[in-house]
Amino acid sequence: MTTRPPVFSKFREVQEELGRSGRAIYRDANGIDSLIIRYPYSINYIHSYAEDTEFFLALADGKLKGSKCTRKSCRTVYATPRGHCMACGAPTEWIDLPPRGRLHSWTTCHYGSEAFLKETPYNLAMVEFEGADSLLFVRLKDCVESEIYIGMPVEARFDPEPKYSITDVWFVPKRG
Amino acid sequence: MPARSKSSKKMPRVARAPARTRGSSARRVYMVTGGVTKFAKAHPAMDFRLMVRRAYDYALKGIPNLTRDRIDGSRISYFSDHFTRQLKASSMVQDYLGLNPKGSVRIEWGGATGGECFQAAYEAVASGRMDVCLAAGFETMSRVETWKGNEFIALASDTNFDFPLGGFYTGYYALMVQRHIYEYLRRTKFAHITDEREAQRLATAEGSRIMALVSVKNHQNALYNPYAQYPKQLTVDQVLQSEMISYPLVRELICTMSDGAAVAILCDERRAREFTDRPVRITGVGTGTDTMRLADRPFGKVPLLPTEKASDYANLDYPGIHSFRAGRAAGIEAYRMAGITDPRRELDFVELHDAYASSEIQTYEDLGLCRYGEGYAFTERGDPFLSNIQYPFPTPNAGTLPVNPSGGLIACGHPVGATGLMQAVFAFWQLQGRIAKHFGNKTLQVPNAHRGAIHSHAGTGSAVTVSILERGYRP
Secondary structure, three states: OOOOOOOOOOOOHHHHHHHHEEEEEEEOOOOOOEEEEEEOOOOOOOOHHHHHHHHHHHHHHHHHHEOOOOOOOOOEEEOOOOOOOOOOOOEEEEEEEEOEEEEEEEEEEEEOHHHHHHHHHHHEEEEEEOOOOOOEEEOOOOOOOOHHOOOOEEEEEEEEEOOOOOOHHEEEEEEO | OOOOOOHHHHOOOOOOOOOOOOOOOOOEEEEEEEEEEEEEEEOOEEEEOHHHHOOOOHHHHHHOOOOOOHHHHEEOOOOOOOOOOOOOOOHHHHHHHOOOOOEEEEEOOOEEEHHHHHHHHHHHOOOOOOOEEEEEEEEEHHOOOOHHHHHHHHHHOOOOOOOOOOOOOOHHHHHHHHHHOOOOOOOHOOOOOOOOHHHHHHHHHHHHHHHHHHHHHHOOOOHHHOOOOOOOOOOOHHHOOOOEEEEEHHHEEOOOEEEEEEEEEEEEEHHHHHOOOOOOEEEEEEEEOOOOOOOHHHHHHOOOOOOOOOHOOOOOOOOOOOOHHHHHHHHHHHHHHHOOOOOHOOOOOOEEOOEHHHHHHHHHHHOOOOOOHHOOOOHHHHOOOOOOOOOOOOOOOOOOEEOOOOHHHHHHHOHHHHHHHHHHHHHHHHHHHHHHHHHHHOOOOOOOOEEEEEEEEEEEOOOOEEEEEOOOEEE
């Protein structure tokens, strides 16, 4: 007979034991035992940007692309591109966005989901552009919490080594 | 079902003689019982099937005539397959409860999963497809660490444009409340300050202080709710001094992850009268939606409630990222169906989706409990507080329209697929006047509660349900 996994009455202790041996028994206040095991789960996804592709390819070239409704009576301009217009339903066409805008809102994250914890603290921002009807959601860098305000002029920076992610673009305060 | 004969075609439903909702072909629908497990950080001794079973047993215990064979089928809700890592978990619940081979459907609608499950069960009965329908919901979020859990939840944001920036819902809600504060405090109370940074700092500090009032309210209400995960007595300073998560949202302004389950049983009028002398009627259901990405929200006009005029909001770009158009749309639909024109006067209480104290204040406005822009003043005056609880600050209007008397998500916990059903159960007990029976004390019983609203909310406001519940009996 092999020895049973160790028994704990605190869930935190169970979690610690899972980190060591991957198995533990939790005993609750009523004396009921639950066998708990740990297993990993990871996946490599095959993800297509599909109709958003042009946007991500443009980032690699240091350009921001939005989209504009093709219907003459609509012409809604999207700073975050959409293949079809949500106002009227017509297809959109690609347009160049100016590489600068203003902060519509912002926050500094001191925590994040597990994948981003090592990057904290980081700033998130919604940017509004002259002539665009919707916003773009980005990281805001090269500034600290106390400097940032709604309405602040910002400009785009692009990753010279693109990862083909929305993080290939970020904004910084417009200097001068 | 037997093949339909010519004679039955003439009189298809006479035998059932369903009571119908005025002006509609739908049958009247009642809630007759409900049950909730205590929400907890982890329930290692119960998997999702057993959690639902416990809530289901509690619900059935109160009604001797309502045995398993009387249930025609179910609607079962859970949010995330990532948390469960068991696809078709709803089938396993159906199986465990011994309800096979009756009909069942899994419901998923992000954070509004529980609210949508409740309405799916409503529709099953209203349409005549079922006479008695079980709505059951659960979530087991303890299966991963908190920050991995945040990652799973953030996968309910656009994975091309939103998730890779930080994958963090608290960050999204922080962006929204920053703009809400800008629209409604910076541009009013602090309009006289010319230094933009300074004005925004002061407005955010003021907004944070008022959000803290909501956190104190919900945590303190929960002291009297034995089902709540985090009941506690807090001061405004304690809330404000808790750890900063995403500026300006601190830990005590945010709900946590939970394990839990809840069930509600809905049926038609005839069976409702048979099962209980205190049925609660569902008189209104509404749903609303909005863009998945916050960045895509339009800047247009406010969809008005009967008590509002377009001129009230002449200078407001709506919804932008400061308000929840889906919540407004859901409210308008539910109120219209229930015949409510002024929710401030015609509701006795509201259980709403306060995943963040900020979204509770935003939702006051969306649901018309006050006008857009008045959420902070409405909180400060004390309208959403209970009159019989002594909070650590003045609440002159307490009792006017109690919001989250149960403690809400912030204090009760938020096991996503169960949350909207938990609200239904708490609202049901309120309307039955039986809070004391289920909570062991009557502190949270809203006096003479005749009509209440429940509100379930998904994503950054991409999907919202509102349901109106009313006493279906004469006391």
